Amino acid sequence: MPLWAxxxxxxxxxxxxxxxxxxxxxxxxxxxxxTLTPLQSDISVYLVIGLAQMSVLSLGHMNMAVGRMAAxxxxxxxxxxxxxxxxxLVSLFTGLVVGAGLGALAGLIISRxxxxxxxxxxxxxFALVGLITILYTGVVDGVAFPTMPAGMEAxxxxxxxxxxxxxxCGPRIPLVAPFALAAALLTGLLFRWSRVGRExxxxxxxxxxxxxxxxxxxxxxxxxxxxxxxLAALAGFLLAANNGAxxxxxGDGFLLPSFLAPVLGGTLLAGGAVSVLGTVLGxxxxxxxxxxxxxxxxxxxxxxxxxxxxxxAALSLDRARHVLAGRREAAP
Amino acid sequence: MKRSPFLRLGIGAALISxxxxxxxxxxxxxEAATASTGKGPDQVKVALIPGGAHxxxxxxxxxxxxxxxxxxxxxxxxxxxxxxxxxxQNDVVKSLAAQGYNAFGIFGVAPENINSTFEDxxxxxxxxxxxxxxxxxxxxxxxxxxSTDVEEAAYKATKAAIETIGGKGNLxxxxxxxxxxxxxxxxxxxxxxxxxxxxxxxIIQVVTDIxxxxxxxxxxxxxxxxxxxxxxxxxxxTAYNPxxxxxxxxxxxxLPIKVIAIDDDKTILDGIKDxxxxxxxxxxxxxxxxxxxxxxxxxxxxxxxxxxxxIVDSGSFVVTKANVDxxxxxxxxxxxxxxxxxxxxYLTCR
Numbered sequence: 001m002p003l004w005a006x007x008x009x010x011x012x013x014x015x016x017x018x019x020x021x022x023x024x025x026x027x028x029x030x031x032x033x034x035t036l037t038p039l040q041s042d043i044s045v046y047l048v049i050g051l052a053q054m055s056v057l058s059l060g061h062m063n064m065a066v067g068r069m070a071a072x073x074x075x076x077x078x079x080x081x082x083x084x085x086x087x088x089l090v091s092l093f094t095g096l097v098v099g100a101g102l103g104a105l106a107g108l109i110i111s112r113x114x115x116x117x118x119x120x121x122x123x124x125x126f127a128l129v130g131l132i133t134i135l136y137t138g139v140v141d142g143v144a145f146p147t148m149p150a151g152m153e154a155x156x157x158x159x160x161x162x163x164x165x166x167x168x169c170g171p172r173i174p175l176v177a178p179f180a181l182a183a184a185l186l187t188g189l190l191f192r193w194s195r196v197g198r199e200x201x202x203x204x205x206x207x208x209x210x211x212x213x214x215x216x217x218x219x220x221x222x223x224x225x226x227x228x229x230x231l232a233a234l235a236g237f238l239l240a241a242n243n244g245a246x247x248x249x250x251g252d253g254f255l256l257p258s259f260l261a262p263v264l265g266g267t268l269l270a271g272g273a274v275s276v277l278g279t280v281l282g283x284x285x286x287x288x289x290x291x292x293x294x295x296x297x298x299x300x301x302x303x304x305x306x307x308x309x310x311x312x313a314a315l316s317l318d319r320a321r322h323v324l325a326g327r328r329e330a331a332p
Numbered sequence: 333m334k335r336s337p338f339l340r341l342g343i344g345a346a347l348i349s350x351x352x353x354x355x356x357x358x359x360x361x362x363e364a365a366t367a368s369t370g371k372g373p374d375q376v377k378v379a380l381i382p383g384g385a386h387x388x389x390x391x392x393x394x395x396x397x398x399x400x401x402x403x404x405x406x407x408x409x410x411x412x413x414x415x416x417x418x419x420x421q422n423d424v425v426k427s428l429a430a431q432g433y434n435a436f437g438i439f440g441v442a443p444e445n446i447n448s449t450f451e452d453x454x455x456x457x458x459x460x461x462x463x464x465x466x467x468x469x470x471x472x473x474x475x476x477x478x479s480t481d482v483e484e485a486a487y488k489a490t491k492a493a494i495e496t497i498g499g500k501g502n503l504x505x506x507x508x509x510x511x512x513x514x515x516x517x518x519x520x521x522x523x524x525x526x527x528x529x530x531x532x533x534x535i536i537q538v539v540t541d542i543x544x545x546x547x548x549x550x551x552x553x554x555x556x557x558x559x560x561x562x563x564x565x566x567x568x569x570t571a572y573n574p575x576x577x578x579x580x581x582x583x584x585x586x587l588p589i590k591v592i593a594i595d596d597d598k599t600i601l602d603g604i605k606d607x608x609x610x611x612x613x614x615x616x617x618x619x620x621x622x623x624x625x626x627x628x629x630x631x632x633x634x635x636x637x638x639x640x641x642x643i644v645d646s647g648s649f650v651v652t653k654a655n656v657d658x659x660x661x662x663x664x665x666x667x668x669x670x671x672x673x674x675x676x677x678y679l680t681c682r
Contacts, residue, residue, distance in 0.1 A: 244448025
């Protein structure tokens with residue numbers, strides 16, 4: 001495939017153009033403290049939730065419960081801190097285990113019953129909505145935990161610029177960003193280099209062919225869904241850090257962005273191919289658009305209209321490029 | 333896929349350049365903190381930010397334009413794009429700050445963790461007011477909270493309902509989002525008034541989560557009237573959409589139910605005039621926006637709060653057929669009184 005037909009290149013070009021456009025119209029777009037640093041925090045959250053969706057898109061499945069898996073895991077993190085006084089790492093670890101467990105459960109139901117992943121995870125989402133409300137009212141008599149583990153404040157407010165070695169301080173990158181980068185790198189390595197990752201992709205590409213080549217497809221389905229749950233839990237944690245509380249509302253706005261980032265980045269809804277780098281770019285693009293339009297102070301209806309239009313344009317360009325590349329290859 | 337290592341390199345390079353340009357100083361925090369004091373009104377740019385689009389906040393839009401001319405502010409804007417999502421609202425707030433807005437009147441989407449948003453703004457030296465709703469719990473990290481005392485308003489509404497049904501009967505209470513702490517306080521206010529009747533009045537149904545839009549509320553009211561229409565003697569509404577829906581629903585069903593509404597939608601005011609709505613409890617959105625902006629302007633000008641985080645009731649007014657034409661006078665009087673109270677009581681100016 002020629003370089004220009006790579007969807008990632010298109011996204012980078014679009015990104016550069018949009019950043020140039022927004023910062024010309026509103027120089028405040030380049031304000032480090034008020035725009036760029038918060039933007040990186042937002043991208044971190046939406047990148048991780050995009051990766052969570054990407055993990056099951058690799059199978060050609062969907063996870064409609066990403067938001068609620070994040071919320072349930074955030075509840076678990078808050079709970080171990082609230083009742084047992086657990087620290088940051090223990091809380092985070094518990095939440096990740098809960099997320100992975102929920103994902104694995106979804107995967108197990110899908111692989112055993114053969115029911116469509118859309119239906120299973122949608123049902124799970126409904127069940128978890130109710131469960132979360134019951135759990136929060138039961139434990140804290142409200143919708144958020146009043147306290148957070150020590151260190152969450154630092155994750156929320158600090159950037160590496162606050163940590164200096166002698167005279168040399170770090171860049172203004174929020175502390176949550178490395179979590180997202182690590183998640184992206186590890187997911188990328190998994191799908192590119194590990195046997196499990198390749199086998200998940202093969203299962204997604206053709207379950208029957210994979211089965212016949214001796215791949216334990218059921219196990220791979222469970223593993224991919226567990227990974228999705230784990231990443232959703234991490235996204236919940238990062239959002240809780242950004243927002244300043246483990247609350248029931250975490251994950252409410254996760255569903256659509258979770259599809260947007262990987263699909264913009266060239267991950268196929270049909271399964272069998274993923275792009276971590278594309279997901280990074282997709283998440284960045286959507287957040288840049290959102291931030292830019294916000295800075296231009298569009299009123300509500302217009303804001304939504306333009307977000308829709310810009311995304312539609314991005315997807316159409318992508319499609320056009322794809323068709324052109326296909327024709328070129330077909331030509332003698 | 334083959335080329336992606338190069339792209340990764342590209343991203344890496346972009347990140348490094350970002351790092352290089354972002355620089356690393358700790359000075360900016362201090363700069364911002366000192367920059368907030370001693371501004372003249374023309375340097376103050378007020379942003380009024382509701383939790384999302386809702387008819388209640390529409391008066392804020394005109395109020396923003398009015399305070400800009402009345403107080404000669406640098407600017408005053410109204411931004412309702414938060415979409416009832418705390419994450420989005422935080423984003424809207426930061427975007428406005430990046431554009432030079434330096435005083436914030438906010439209706440927080442999530443009362444449970446809005447304090448962290450307030451803290452964030454205060455750290456950067458911006459005066460902040462919590463308008464139309466206070467943070468949940470006992471702590472308010474904004475400079476002040478100017479809102480309807482929702483428990484008191486719900487109490488007043490229920491008292492009015494009990495009075496119109498002659499102190500005896502069955503009530504239904506229709507309200508908003510159950511997991512919102514304000515809703516819990518409204519429910520408490522209704523229960524308090526009912527408790528005072530010593531068992532003469534009973535609450536037979538509390539319907540929550542129907543303030544999202546009018547359709548949801550209309551459907552809930554239709555269901556309620558079909559199931560229990562004959563048992564209910566009065567409906568107390570403590571949220572906007574259910575109020576409009578139950579005023580219409582009861583009128584259409586021709587049931588002898590007394591409706592106590594909230595706010596002053598045209599349907600409700602017409603209902604009061606033709607007798608299908610027994611009364612309504614008004615809040616003071618204009619007062620919240622104007623007096624809130626006034627307080628913010630003073631704080632930006634170097635005044636401090638006498639009692640940081642003080643909670644001020646913006647007033648609630650019971651309106652029945654008797655005073656339906658004159659209530660605006662009362663409300664304006666309350667707004668003027670609030671502004672005076674800020675000068676004489678809540679603010680300390682050098």
